[in-house]
Amino acid sequence: MNQIVKTQILHTDAPFRLESGDVLEHLDIAYETYGELNERRDNAILIEHALSGDAHAAFYHERDRKPGWWDSMIGPGKGFDTERFFIICTNVLGGCSGTTGPASIDPATGKPYALSFPPITIRDMAETQRVLLAQLGIERLKCIAGGSMGGMQTMQLFCDYPLQADSFICIASTMKHSAQQIAFNEVGRRAVMADPRWNGGNYYGEVSPEAGLSVARMIGHITYLSEKMMQEKFGRAKKDKDAKVIFRPSFEVEHYLDYQGISFVRRFDANSYLYITNAIDNFDLMGSLRSKDRARGEGRQRGTPLDALKSKRGLVVSFTSDWLYPPSQAKEIVRLFTGLNVRVSYAEIETDHGHDAFLTDFEYQTAIIQSFLDAPS
Amino acid sequence: MYKIPTQNYPIIRQWIAPGSRVLDLGCGDGTLLSSLIREKNVEGIGVEISQDMIVRCIQKGVSVYQADIDKDLSEWPDRSFDYVILNATLQAITKPYNAIEEMLRVGRHAIISVSNFGYLRNRIRILTQGRVSAHTRSSAHWYDSPVIRFVSIKEFETSLEEMGVEVMDAQFFLACNRVIGSRWPLYNLLAREGIFKIRRGSSE
Structure with a gap:
């Protein structure tokens, strides 16, 4: 129960x-x-x-x-x-x-x-x-x-x-945080802020900067897993071997990160991400x-x-x-x-x-x- | 199955001043440390590599760090302890000289027990059967034994001398748990274990 x-x-x-x-x-x-x-x-x-x-x-x-x-x-x-x-x-x-x-x-x-x-x-x-x-x-x-x-x-x-x-x-x-840890967070923040939809933080009521925030989350997820685990879990396996469209996710690991990014933007606010990672770095x-x-x-x-x-x-x-x-x-x-x-x-x-x-x-x-x-x- | 030897605990307790800071390397399930905390009011920290032992130490309320004695001792500051104990662990260490040097850097005194490979029973066993006994190596097989260093008390004492270490006290366990404090003739033959309280030689 x-x-x-x-x-x-x-x-x-x-x-x-x-x-x-x-x-x-x-x-x-x-x-x-x-x-x-x-x-x-x-x-x-x-x-x-x-x-x-x-x-x-x-x-x-x-x-x-x-x-x-x-x-x-x-x-x-x-x-x-x-x-x-x-x-x-x-x-x-x-x-x-x-x-x-x-x-x-x-x-x-x-x-x-x-x-x-x-x-x-x-x-x-x-x-x-x-x-x-x-x-x-x-x-x-x-x-x-x-x-x-x-x-x-x-x-x-x-x-x-x-x-x-x-x-x-x-x-x-x-x-x-070490310099490297701050650096990873900064790349994530830049991804959010580089999304035109972020609009200086004023996106409420509009479409949120989903693309930027999902990239930030993807970077985060790489740092959450070990190299060995990623290799064992995904290796070089491809999901869609006959993909005709170039630069669409084809490797398993790309799909995984894509999914993590998309599911994150549904539940998380981009500005919260900026404020909280800033608090962590400081x-x-x-x-x-x-x-x-x-x-x-x-x-x-x-x-x-x-x-x-x-x-x-x-x-x-x-x-x-x-x-x-x-x-x-x-x-x-x-x-x-x-x-x-x-x-x-x-x-x-x-x-x-x-x-x-x-x-x-x-x-x-x-x-x-x-x-x-x-x-x- | 390997049993944690406890017969030398009274000697260790005797050697340690009340209220001092103690680091116990290879502290096992924390039995020695918790008795020192209880009876001698020491501030004690254990070092253990095994996860199961870590859990058992924490259960007893003993502070313990999961670490490898061969690698991680350099992280401790100089003279941060009054005593550093290495009990029933020397024989499992890859770099014993390094460990002893580190113990004397981290602590003002070190206490080290040595299982005597020159003990009569070990000699007879080798001579008559051509085999190392399971008791000597704490395991039935040579290939999975924690004991990788076979040393006699005499060899160990020579090493301490080479390192310029001052032996402040030494006790030797004979059969039937009789303890002698002096170097009898043939003590390297009759003692199954020795325990040493040492510090850096005064010449330094």
Whole structure:
């Protein structure tokens, strides 16, 4: 029996201040929850999604055939066991699946923000989740967990509010982008902006820059897979051997990327893609921990000394064939948190599935996450 | 089946100062580390290559890094630990000299146990049957054994000398788990295992 879930929206009218200094007068936060919050309100785990994810992490939406993006990890008896834990996932700020982003209506003009939407950061994303947690009455999280960009939010939130969470799990992520990673993202953004339909971000109500966005997604997908996996999956196989028309997709791998691009533009906003990849590129965990903004914290926990992290626990996971966020970057995370006296463990999972392994390789991930959540703290 | 030897745990516990920082290379399921954390209040980190062992360490609440001792020790900063332990693992290492050098760079002290290939029973077995016993190599077959380094206690001590390492303490296990602290005559024949507490020689 499939468990049905619905994305909920929290509307807030309290002004929300961003790291840039800009203020959003109104903020929507889309979220889903799985399992039950216990009486002591101490069994909550916050799940953070990656670049193209949304609040729908697990279970099924009514009439959907496919479950949420991390359903294999979240559910009864799974890695994040919904019979024991209360799992929360929110759509990120700047996203396009219910949370306020560039496609949302600007209350000042009655039109979509488009590029008048202020620049956002990974820390801003983390701050929106604090708004939701306050609303849900959750002061303390058992764990914060996420993969890829979700890992960035995880680390930011864990460090910014050292008293809030007991532990973190960071999978296939990095504490800052390298030049190569920024370069890939920039090519993706340029593809979007080079599409005439993008029109300086003003395409709402018209045809969106689908061609540009799908190219961006295709580039992304190449970095999510390993060379070996691509070779095994597609090789040089052709789908349409007798294709008469030149420069139409004929190799299997071309069709695959084509499909990934097309299915992405149906569900994702091009401006969201620009804002979010920009937030990822500018993310620098160590820099943000030293910044004045961390200390500011506006009377909240953010200014708490990092000493409070001492003896909390962390789990860092990487995949051997992930060349987008390679094990060497995961080890930097391990070193940083070891230096902060967090009790970190590190697992390097042997796989050919590249970066996407965090969404596909469940067996060992489940064993390791279960034992981490079970361990005596 | 291979059993994790635990008879030298009391010696290791004795050697380690309370509250110190300990790195355990080849920590297995984390039994030694969790006892050191419990009884000696150490800050401990294990290094293990096996995924199953990683899961078991995490279950115990022991911090563990999945890494290859032969490759990954260079990532640790100098002197980041008070003790680096290599227990029942030396015989499985490809580059033991490198590992020992790294241990003494990363830690102020190193503790290394050595299974003695010069032990009487091993000699008799070779002499009478012409075979290495399954016990010696921790496996029935030579080709799938984790033991790739066969070394006697005497050879190991010579190596430490060559490396300019100072032996601070050494204990030797005889049959029936009797432990001796001094080098009896014939100890290289009678001890099945030795355990050494070492540090960089003072001449350096």
